[in-house]
Amino acid sequence: MSKPTLTDLNAFKAVAEQRSFRRAADLMGVSRSSLSHTVRTLERRLGTRLLHRTTRSVSLTESGERLLQRLGPLLGELDTLLEEASSHEGKLTGRLRINGSEAAIRLLLQRVVPQFLALHDAVELDLVAEGRLVDIVEQGFDAGVRLREAVPKDMIAIPIGGDLRFLAVASPGYLKGKPILETPGQLALHRCIRQRLPSGKLYRWEFQKHDQEVLADVPGAMTLDSSQLMVEAAADGLGIAYVPESYAHAYLREGKLVTVLEDWCPHIPGLHLYYPNNRHVPPSLRAFIDLLRE
Known part of the structure:
Protein backbone atom coordinates (compact mmCIF):
# COMPACT_ATOMS: atom_id res chain seq x y z
CA MET A 1 0.00 0.00 0.00
CA SER A 2 1.45 3.38 -1.03
CA LYS A 3 1.60 6.00 1.67
CA PRO A 4 -0.82 8.96 1.61
CA THR A 5 0.68 12.27 0.53
CA LEU A 6 0.44 15.55 2.40
CA THR A 7 -1.88 16.77 -0.36
CA ASP A 8 -4.21 13.82 0.27
CA LEU A 9 -4.34 14.53 4.00
CA ASN A 10 -4.91 18.25 3.61
CA ALA A 11 -7.72 17.56 1.14
CA PHE A 12 -9.44 15.19 3.54
CA LYS A 13 -9.04 17.63 6.43
CA ALA A 14 -10.61 20.46 4.44
CA VAL A 15 -13.64 18.38 3.40
CA ALA A 16 -14.05 16.92 6.88
CA GLU A 17 -13.99 20.35 8.58
CA GLN A 18 -16.25 22.03 6.04
CA ARG A 19 -18.60 19.04 5.67
CA SER A 20 -18.83 20.03 2.04
CA PHE A 21 -16.78 19.32 -1.09
CA ARG A 22 -17.90 22.63 -2.61
CA ARG A 23 -16.82 24.80 0.34
CA ALA A 24 -13.57 22.85 0.76
CA ALA A 25 -12.77 23.18 -2.94
CA ASP A 26 -13.39 26.95 -2.80
CA LEU A 27 -11.17 27.19 0.27
CA MET A 28 -8.32 25.27 -1.39
CA GLY A 29 -8.72 26.85 -4.81
CA VAL A 30 -9.28 23.57 -6.66
CA SER A 31 -12.21 22.01 -8.52
CA ARG A 32 -14.73 19.80 -6.73
CA SER A 33 -14.03 16.90 -9.06
CA SER A 34 -10.29 17.13 -8.39
CA LEU A 35 -10.87 17.26 -4.64
CA SER A 36 -13.26 14.30 -4.75
CA HIS A 37 -10.69 12.28 -6.72
CA THR A 38 -7.98 13.12 -4.15
CA VAL A 39 -10.11 12.00 -1.22
CA ARG A 40 -11.09 8.78 -2.97
CA THR A 41 -7.42 8.10 -3.65
CA LEU A 42 -6.70 8.56 0.05
CA GLU A 43 -9.49 6.14 1.00
CA ARG A 44 -8.15 3.61 -1.47
CA ARG A 45 -4.63 3.91 -0.08
CA LEU A 46 -5.86 3.50 3.49
CA GLY A 47 -8.25 0.71 2.59
CA THR A 48 -11.19 2.28 4.44
CA ARG A 49 -14.05 4.70 3.84
CA LEU A 50 -13.54 8.05 5.56
CA LEU A 51 -16.63 9.97 4.40
CA HIS A 52 -20.31 9.26 3.87
CA ARG A 53 -21.43 11.15 0.75
CA THR A 54 -24.94 12.01 -0.41
CA THR A 55 -26.10 14.52 -3.00
CA ARG A 56 -26.77 17.02 -0.18
CA SER A 57 -24.36 16.31 2.63
CA VAL A 58 -21.01 14.93 3.73
CA SER A 59 -20.41 13.25 7.07
CA LEU A 60 -17.55 11.35 8.67
CA THR A 61 -17.36 7.64 9.17
CA GLU A 62 -15.95 6.30 12.43
CA SER A 63 -12.55 5.92 10.74
CA GLY A 64 -12.82 9.45 9.39
CA GLU A 65 -13.58 10.85 12.85
CA ARG A 66 -10.53 9.14 14.33
CA LEU A 67 -8.26 10.35 11.53
CA LEU A 68 -9.49 13.96 11.72
CA GLN A 69 -9.09 14.06 15.49
CA ARG A 70 -5.40 13.14 15.24
CA LEU A 71 -4.65 14.80 11.92
CA GLY A 72 -5.68 18.39 12.74
CA PRO A 73 -3.07 19.02 15.47
CA LEU A 74 -0.34 17.21 13.48
CA LEU A 75 -0.85 19.29 10.34
CA GLY A 76 -1.06 22.44 12.43
CA GLU A 77 2.26 21.64 14.07
CA LEU A 78 3.80 20.85 10.68
CA ASP A 79 2.67 24.22 9.28
CA THR A 80 4.15 25.98 12.32
CA LEU A 81 7.41 24.05 11.99
CA LEU A 82 7.79 24.95 8.33
CA GLU A 83 6.92 28.57 8.99
CA GLU A 84 9.45 28.78 11.82
CA ALA A 85 12.13 27.19 9.65
CA SER A 86 11.63 29.77 6.94
CA SER A 87 11.45 32.65 9.44
CA HIS A 88 14.97 31.83 10.64
CA GLU A 89 16.16 33.17 7.29
CA GLY A 90 14.58 36.51 8.23
CA LYS A 91 11.45 36.22 6.08
CA LEU A 92 8.02 35.08 7.23
CA THR A 93 6.05 32.86 4.86
CA GLY A 94 2.88 30.78 4.92
CA ARG A 95 -0.77 31.72 5.32
CA LEU A 96 -2.42 33.60 8.19
CA ARG A 97 -6.18 33.02 8.45
CA ILE A 98 -8.33 35.43 10.47
CA ASN A 99 -12.11 35.34 10.88
CA GLY A 100 -14.20 38.32 12.01
CA SER A 101 -17.25 40.45 11.48
CA GLU A 102 -17.31 42.80 8.49
CA ALA A 103 -16.62 45.79 10.76
CA ALA A 104 -13.70 43.95 12.37
CA ILE A 105 -12.08 43.03 9.05
CA ARG A 106 -12.58 46.60 7.82
CA LEU A 107 -10.75 47.89 10.89
CA LEU A 108 -7.84 45.51 10.26
CA LEU A 109 -7.65 46.63 6.63
CA GLN A 110 -7.48 50.26 7.71
CA ARG A 111 -5.07 50.01 10.62
CA VAL A 112 -2.88 46.92 10.39
CA VAL A 113 -2.94 45.08 7.07
CA PRO A 114 -1.12 47.64 4.87
CA GLN A 115 1.87 47.84 7.22
CA PHE A 116 1.89 44.09 7.84
CA LEU A 117 2.00 43.27 4.12
CA ALA A 118 4.68 45.90 3.56
CA LEU A 119 6.85 44.20 6.18
CA HIS A 120 5.95 40.57 5.38
CA ASP A 121 5.08 40.39 1.69
CA ALA A 122 5.63 36.60 1.54
CA VAL A 123 2.78 35.92 4.00
CA GLU A 124 -0.63 35.24 2.49
CA LEU A 125 -3.39 36.90 4.52
CA ASP A 126 -6.73 35.09 4.35
CA LEU A 127 -9.34 37.37 5.97
CA VAL A 128 -12.89 36.00 6.19
CA ALA A 129 -15.71 38.41 7.05
CA GLU A 130 -18.94 36.82 8.24
CA GLY A 131 -21.65 37.70 10.69
CA ARG A 132 -22.01 34.39 12.45
CA LEU A 133 -19.67 33.49 15.28
CA VAL A 134 -17.59 30.40 14.38
CA ASP A 135 -15.28 28.08 16.27
CA ILE A 136 -11.95 29.34 14.92
CA VAL A 137 -10.10 26.17 15.91
CA GLU A 138 -12.62 23.84 14.29
CA GLN A 139 -12.76 25.97 11.12
CA GLY A 140 -8.98 26.16 10.76
CA PHE A 141 -8.43 29.85 11.58
CA ASP A 142 -5.36 31.17 13.36
CA ALA A 143 -7.30 33.96 15.05
CA GLY A 144 -10.64 35.73 15.23
CA VAL A 145 -11.78 39.31 15.80
CA ARG A 146 -15.04 39.99 17.68
CA LEU A 147 -16.52 42.18 20.39
CA ARG A 148 -15.03 41.26 23.76
CA GLU A 149 -18.33 39.89 25.04
CA ALA A 150 -18.39 37.35 22.18
CA VAL A 151 -14.84 36.04 22.67
CA PRO A 152 -14.78 32.52 24.21
CA LYS A 153 -13.43 32.56 27.76
CA ASP A 154 -10.65 30.06 27.01
CA MET A 155 -9.02 32.36 24.43
CA ILE A 156 -6.29 34.96 24.75
CA ALA A 157 -7.80 38.32 23.73
CA ILE A 158 -6.00 41.51 22.65
CA PRO A 159 -7.97 44.78 22.40
CA ILE A 160 -7.92 46.70 19.12
CA GLY A 161 -9.57 50.03 18.46
CA GLY A 162 -10.63 50.81 22.06
CA ASP A 163 -14.12 50.81 23.53
CA PRO A 269 -15.38 46.82 25.48
CA GLY A 270 -14.74 46.92 21.75
CA LEU A 271 -13.15 44.60 19.23
CA HIS A 272 -10.52 42.08 20.33
CA LEU A 273 -8.26 39.78 18.34
CA TYR A 274 -8.26 36.36 19.99
CA TYR A 275 -6.53 33.00 19.58
CA PRO A 276 -6.23 29.69 21.49
CA ASN A 277 -4.19 29.83 24.68
CA ASN A 278 -3.13 26.19 24.43
CA ARG A 279 -1.38 26.37 21.07
CA HIS A 280 2.00 27.57 19.92
CA VAL A 281 1.55 30.97 18.25
CA PRO A 282 2.78 30.89 14.61
CA PRO A 283 5.44 33.51 13.81
CA SER A 284 3.14 35.26 11.31
CA LEU A 285 0.40 35.66 13.94
CA ARG A 286 2.96 36.86 16.48
CA ALA A 287 4.14 39.51 14.00
CA PHE A 288 0.53 40.56 13.37
CA ILE A 289 -0.09 40.87 17.12
CA ASP A 290 3.08 42.94 17.57
CA LEU A 291 1.79 45.42 14.99
CA LEU A 292 -1.59 45.57 16.73
CA ARG A 293 0.08 46.41 20.01
CA GLU A 294 2.15 49.14 18.39
Missing part, protein backbone atom coordinates in the same frame (compact mmCIF):
# COMPACT_ATOMS: atom_id res chain seq x y z
CA LEU A 164 -17.16 51.39 21.36
CA ARG A 165 -20.69 52.64 21.81
CA PHE A 166 -24.06 51.77 20.35
CA LEU A 167 -26.29 54.79 19.71
CA ALA A 168 -30.03 55.17 19.16
CA VAL A 169 -30.42 57.49 16.17
CA ALA A 170 -33.22 58.94 14.08
CA SER A 171 -33.69 61.64 11.47
CA PRO A 172 -34.93 65.09 12.56
CA GLY A 173 -37.83 64.62 10.17
CA TYR A 174 -38.95 61.40 11.83
CA LEU A 175 -38.77 62.91 15.34
CA LYS A 176 -40.76 66.03 14.42
CA GLY A 177 -44.05 65.91 16.29
CA LYS A 178 -43.25 62.54 17.95
CA PRO A 179 -43.27 61.93 21.76
CA ILE A 180 -40.04 63.02 23.46
CA LEU A 181 -37.83 60.11 24.50
CA GLU A 182 -36.48 60.18 28.05
CA THR A 183 -36.37 56.45 28.92
CA PRO A 184 -36.01 53.23 26.86
CA GLY A 185 -39.55 52.24 27.83
CA GLN A 186 -40.90 55.12 25.74
CA LEU A 187 -39.58 53.42 22.59
CA ALA A 188 -42.92 51.59 22.64
CA LEU A 189 -44.45 54.85 21.39
CA HIS A 190 -42.16 54.93 18.36
CA ARG A 191 -41.37 53.02 15.17
CA CYS A 192 -38.04 51.22 15.48
CA ILE A 193 -35.83 49.55 12.90
CA ARG A 194 -35.08 46.15 14.35
CA GLN A 195 -32.01 44.02 13.67
CA ARG A 196 -31.83 40.32 12.90
CA LEU A 197 -28.64 38.66 14.12
CA PRO A 198 -26.73 36.07 12.03
CA SER A 199 -28.20 33.39 14.31
CA GLY A 200 -31.67 34.40 13.14
CA LYS A 201 -32.72 35.93 16.47
CA LEU A 202 -33.90 39.50 16.83
CA TYR A 203 -31.46 41.73 18.70
CA ARG A 204 -32.83 43.27 21.88
CA TRP A 205 -31.51 46.77 22.45
CA GLU A 206 -29.27 47.08 25.51
CA PHE A 207 -29.33 50.29 27.55
CA GLN A 208 -27.68 51.29 30.81
CA LYS A 209 -27.77 54.41 32.99
CA HIS A 210 -25.82 54.37 36.23
CA ASP A 211 -26.70 50.97 37.78
CA GLN A 212 -29.93 50.53 35.86
CA GLU A 213 -29.89 48.17 32.87
CA VAL A 214 -32.72 47.80 30.36
CA LEU A 215 -33.09 45.14 27.67
CA ALA A 216 -35.67 46.41 25.18
CA ASP A 217 -37.59 44.26 22.70
CA VAL A 218 -38.51 47.24 20.56
CA PRO A 219 -41.55 47.52 18.26
CA GLY A 220 -41.13 48.03 14.55
CA ALA A 221 -42.57 47.19 11.16
CA MET A 222 -39.17 46.59 9.55
CA THR A 223 -36.22 44.32 10.35
CA LEU A 224 -32.78 44.46 8.71
CA ASP A 225 -29.61 42.41 9.12
CA SER A 226 -27.05 45.15 8.35
CA SER A 227 -25.99 48.10 10.52
CA GLN A 228 -25.21 50.13 7.41
CA LEU A 229 -28.68 49.55 5.99
CA MET A 230 -30.24 50.40 9.36
CA VAL A 231 -28.41 53.74 9.42
CA GLU A 232 -29.53 54.53 5.87
CA ALA A 233 -33.13 53.61 6.71
CA ALA A 234 -33.05 55.83 9.80
CA ALA A 235 -31.62 58.74 7.76
CA ASP A 236 -34.53 58.26 5.34
CA GLY A 237 -36.98 58.80 8.20
CA LEU A 238 -38.15 55.20 8.55
CA GLY A 239 -37.68 55.03 12.33
CA ILE A 240 -35.16 54.80 15.15
CA ALA A 241 -32.09 52.56 14.71
CA TYR A 242 -29.64 51.27 17.32
CA VAL A 243 -26.20 50.90 15.74
CA PRO A 244 -22.46 51.16 16.47
CA GLU A 245 -21.43 54.82 16.60
CA SER A 246 -18.93 54.37 13.76
CA TYR A 247 -21.74 53.61 11.29
CA ALA A 248 -23.73 56.72 12.25
CA HIS A 249 -20.83 59.16 12.65
CA ALA A 250 -20.93 60.73 9.17
CA TYR A 251 -24.73 61.08 9.23
CA LEU A 252 -24.60 62.73 12.67
CA ARG A 253 -21.93 65.17 11.50
CA GLU A 254 -24.02 66.13 8.47
CA GLY A 255 -27.20 66.54 10.52
CA LYS A 256 -29.04 63.73 8.74
CA LEU A 257 -29.34 61.89 12.06
CA VAL A 258 -29.54 62.94 15.70
CA THR A 259 -29.12 60.83 18.83
CA VAL A 260 -31.88 59.93 21.26
CA LEU A 261 -31.50 58.40 24.73
CA GLU A 262 -27.80 59.28 24.56
CA ASP A 263 -27.38 59.15 28.34
CA TRP A 264 -28.66 55.55 28.22
CA CYS A 265 -26.01 54.47 25.69
CA PRO A 266 -22.85 53.35 27.56
CA HIS A 267 -19.42 52.53 26.20
CA ILE A 268 -18.61 48.80 26.07
